[in-house]
Structure formats: C-alpha cells, structure tokens
Amino acid sequence: MSINKKYVLAGVVASSIMLHTGISTVFADTEYRVITGDSVNFRSGAGTNYSSIGKLNKGDKIEYLGESGSWVKARYSGKTGYVYGSYVGEYTSTNTKYVTATTLNVRSGAGTNYSIIGSLSKGTKVEVISTTNGWSKIKYNGSTGYVSSKYLSSSSTTSSTTIKYVTATTLNVRSGAGTNYSIIGSLSKGTKVEVISTTNGWSKIKYNGSTGYVSSQYLSSSASDNSTSTSTSVSKVISYAKKLLGKPYVWGAEGPSSFDCSGFTYYVFKNAANINLPRVSKDQSNYGTYVKKSDLREGDLIFFDTSGENDGNVSHVGIYLGNNQFIHCSSSKGQVVISEMSSYYTKAYVNARRVL
The missing domain is CATH 2.30.30.40 (SH3 Domains)
Structure with missing residues (x-):
C-alpha cells in the first residue's frame, strides 16, 4: 500500500470517528439556565460594549451554550447572544405543586411589595417555573405570576x-x-x-x-338532613306563600284576596300544611319551638318589633325563605313581598319559631 493510500485510509477512519462523535453530540441533552434578574440585556457579544439584541426577564429559560469570561453564551427565541453571568441561575424544570393556604395571592413580582394580580384557592394545582428567595414563579392565566413558596406543597393531600x-x-x-x-x-x-x-x-x-x-x-354532611315529610311540608308552605305575592295589605284581613301580616302567615300555614296558628303575630311568636337566629331554616316564622325602637314587643311576622330573605305582607309596601334581612329588619328582629 502506498503512503498516499495510507493517508487516505486514515482520513476515512478519522472522518468516520468524527462523524460518530458528532452524532453523539447532536443527541446529547440540551442544557438550560434561567434568568434571575428583571429586564436583562441579551447582547450580541460578551461585553457591555456590544449592542443589546433583546431583553430577558426573570424566570426566562435559556439554552446554555458555554461561557466567555463573566458572560454566558445562550440561545433564546432563535437568537444566540450573551448574558452577564450574575443574572443567570440554575434551571429547575417545571414541577407541579398544590396550594395549601385558604386563599393565596398571586403577585406581579417576587415580594409582598408587588401588586396582587389574582388569587388561588386551597388545593389548586400550579406549575412552578422557578423558585428564588422564598418565592415561586408560576404559570398563571396564560402568563406568569409569583406566590410565596411556603404555601405550596408537593403533595396533593392538602387539596382535598x-x-x-x-x-x-x-x-x-x-x-x-x-x-x-x-x-x-x-x-x-x-x-x-x-x-x-x-x-x-x-x-x-x-x-x-x-x-x-x-x-x-x-x-x-348528609344527603337527607330533614325527614322527607318535613321537607315536603316546608316546600309546600313556601310555594303556597309565593303564589300570593302581590296580594294587597288590608289590616285585619286573613285572605284569600288580602291580608295583614299575621293573617298572611295564618292563611298560608292553614292551607299549605294544615297547621292552625294563633291569629295575631304576638301569639304566633309563642307558638311552636324557639329557634336561634343563627339556626334559622326555611319555613320558620320570624318576628319583628316595627313599632319604633325595638323593645321586644312583636308587631310583625314573616316566613323565612333562606339566604337571608323572608316573605311577608308588608303594610309599608302595601302587599305581599319578599324582603332581605336588611339593617332595618336586623335591628327590628325579635325571635323565631319553628312549627314544621
């Protein structure tokens, strides 16, 4: 074999080795870093004398290509440039966390001095991009936000x-x-x-x-809190009462076309539940079982002192509907209406009785 042929063969072998080496490099894992500062210059060269080709923000993920002195060579959004090393940190891949606080504020930056841009409820699953100085950058509403890391957990057991x-x-x-x-x-x-x-x-x-x-x-906690018969009676009373909305107030009337306040409750309970209440509100306020205001349920009778300053003397009655509302025949409104337990009625409230 001639010397030239030996060199040609050696070159082929060397090229083959380099080719295999190159292939292994292509398939090597890409290394990433994360930006730790706000509005960091992405420069065309390794120095401040080079022009900025863009800005990078805290939490941005960059492809690490190497270092040149104090500068990191990186690729971001298809561009290759340099970032000052002090603004580059180790990258931790996005991981799932769960909110442990009842309500966790999401802020525009990593600190309580930043504005609140939203909130997360207990048990919410979040994707954490990076964590720095006790604050986690997370994916939020198609963008990013920051939450206190101490209210995040790797376990979903707290999210029940x-x-x-x-x-x-x-x-x-x-x-x-x-x-x-x-x-x-x-x-x-x-x-x-x-x-x-x-x-x-x-x-x-x-x-x-x-x-x-x-x-x-x-x-x-139970799917059947009250007995079926009681539930049915309550539903009937409320449904019947609502059918009378708009009927006029007439003092002393007890139906069927007009009512006063106690005449209305008397008429409804008699016809919807076959219960004969006393005729006047003061006597009705002693009928049935006493109920604390905090334990009010639908169908309960609620009583008020509307004659001036509340001294406990009952002068008005209505039927509690739930959700802080009651139905009654109002002399001031001149008809059967549904009212909120507003500040006026809260001050005028005397007691409640349960007859169902």
Missing part, C-alpha cells in the same frame, strides 16, 4: 375538598362571602357541592368551573 349537600329549597351562590356580594347563580335542594373552605359562616365552593360562596347553614 369536603362534600356537602344543599338543604335549602334554593340556595344563592354569591361572588363573595356575604349577602352584600352579587348573586352569580343558585343551587337546588339536595345538590352535592365540593366545599373548599369555610370562614365566618360562609363556604367557598367549586361552582361552574370556578368558585362561589354560599351560606354554610344551608349545607349538610
């Missing part, structure tokens, strides 16, 4: 909800925990709901793919 059942005929779902918040929907009796948390008599629930709030007193 409690199953409850609606005991009211109709239960309003509100946008917040209070009757001053707007009604965003309603639930019928027996509906199964997932309760996320409970605070000050209000339950935060899963509702229509989002969340809402309902009064906790109308939720039960």
